Amino acid sequence: MKIGIIGGGITGLTTALALQKLGISSVVYEQSKELNEVGAGIWLQPNAIKILDWLGLKDEIREQGYELDKMEITNSQLVPFKKIKSKVVQDEEGNKTIAIHRARLQKVLYNKLLESNTIELGKKYKSHNVESDSIQIEFENSSDRVDVLLGADGINSKVRQSIEPQATLRDSGQVCWRGVAKMTLPDELKDFGREAWGNQIRFGFSSINDEEIYWFAVANASHRERANKTGLKQYITNMFQDFSPVVTELIAATKPESIHQGILQDLKKISPWHHHRVCLIGDAAHATTPNMGQGACQGIEDAYYLSNCISASLPNAEKAFRVFEQKRRKKVDSIVNTSWQIGQMAHSKIGQPIMKLMMKITPESVVSAQMNKLYTIDK
Template sequence: MEIVIIGGGITGLSTALALNKVGIPSTVYEQAENLNEIGAGVWLQPNAIQVLQWLGIYRDILKEGCLLNKMEITYPNLKPIKRIKNQVVADRYGNQTIAIHRWKLQQLLYNKCDHLGIVKLGMPYTKHETNNGKIEIHFKHTTIQADLLMGADGIKSNVRKSMGLPSDFHTSGQICCRGIANIELPTYLRNEGKEVWGNKVRFGFSQLSSDSVYFFAVVNKEIAPKDITKKSLSTLFKDFDLIVKDIIEASGDMHVAELMDLKRLSTWHDSNTCLIGDAAHATTPNMGQGACQGIEDAYYISNILKNTNTSLAAFKAFENQRRKKVDYVVNNSWTFGKMAHSTLGQLALRGIMKLTPEKVMSKQMNKLYTVEGL
């Protein structure tokens, strides 16, 4: 059985490594000629960490990233809305969140795939069709055949379009700016992830390496400047702790886009094609679970294919297993993001956080972090 994966991002590369681990051959086809550096970070939460341990690349990721002992939502002065008693935030197995440069994570995954000879760059996918039981996959300059196709080509997936599935996006009315700052945080912040709430604005950050910090700024569209620069961003967050201004001033190029998710699809698959990651269930980043859910997909789809007789049965089983959790993430991430940017909504969220016992919060998080079989 030959499987083609379209998209050489985190989900596609993780899936190829997962399939290889269970003995199923696959090849990743990525449109880019080179994997260009992306000026953003990612917080790998314990559910993703469990899968990356299973794939055997946890040590490499820990070496390149920054282990976070605490994740807090705070007021503009960095005072936490709810002070957590536990000094180290982890799942039941002791796994903690790791902050890592997104490009470094992608490069680690790519290098593993390249070593195995299961990734090809410079292959822009255009469409696919089924003939005589085989999938014909058309790229810009060539056509190949495969038994199964997986679309891991992101929220604006061309594989999804070729399957005849809708691409309806749910826009948030919030502008997000992501970047990397060449700065070292004060010692007391060096192993903590912060999300700072203001009026219609949020700012998040954490150390990535000894001399770099990942940050994101989210602003309601109606108050966002037409041209987002260091100066305009600093003005928006002028009432925040001075470390926020320092991070902005030390930043390089910034990626700016409106936050959106993908409206729920009626299905992710047909008899020989399946969508995974953002192509199937793109979410807003408010729960920090976008990449994590794509990595989870890699684990589940590989093991289900290994233990299921037909591809159609496997894809059905995969979708049945994953739907409840990804729906929870997408819907709650959307609600959380909208509430955090309204006066009454933020007030309600602060009240809920303050009143919810730490044991209950821990139980809720461990449910999110559970990966069945690991």
């Protein structure tokens, strides 16, 4: 069976690796002509790390990234709203969150796939046609034929447009800036990931290796136009000048041209994710706002569950897709909805104090049980 995967992002590459691990070959078609060193950082939580470990990649990712002891939500002076007593937050197997530069993660996945020659660059998907015994794919300058097609082409998925043209994106009304600063954090800040909340603005950061810090800043979308006029770096610096001095130091240590700007969106629920022998995965199926840091982690979970479902149902792809969605639906929907609510509450004058109160009064044992549930992966 020939499986075609559109999109060589985190989801597409991990899915090809997971299929390969189970002895099933696939081809990834990526529109970019080369793997660019783009993007800022990403937090991979223990649910994703468990799967990357299954793929034999955990050690390399840990070497290329930075293991974090815990994540905290704090006030603008970096004082946590709730002091977590445990020194380290990890899953039952001892997996912690790893922060890594996106380009480095992409490279680890890509290099592993190159060993088996299953990726084709410069292939921009345009459309497909499901025929009785195969699927014809049209790219910008060529075509190919596969038995099964997976759409891993991200939040603006063209594959999704073909099978679910009514799907729409939901605009959160928030803008996000991301950057990587060349500096090291003072010892007391080094080993945690933090998100500091001010008045309808947020600033998150963590080490991604010994000499680079990933940061992101979130504000209401009305700031975007003003920021573009002033210049992003100056505008963000002014916006966060009342925060802990580390925040403005991080912005100062970032090259202005490397600051990324984007509106935060998610995908309104679509169901089912599949149509005949075509299935959507990752952001193409269930893009979420980043407030739980779970978007890519869920793409990695898709890779694990889908590859196992395909392996168990061979050669019946439609059955595999049905079982896959049954397994994934509840968790994915809950993450997309909770993440949306966190983002809306964090930027609302009434919502933010309620969230802070909830964080303060929720016992650590309850938070820990919720995290363990989030990090659980079926064997």
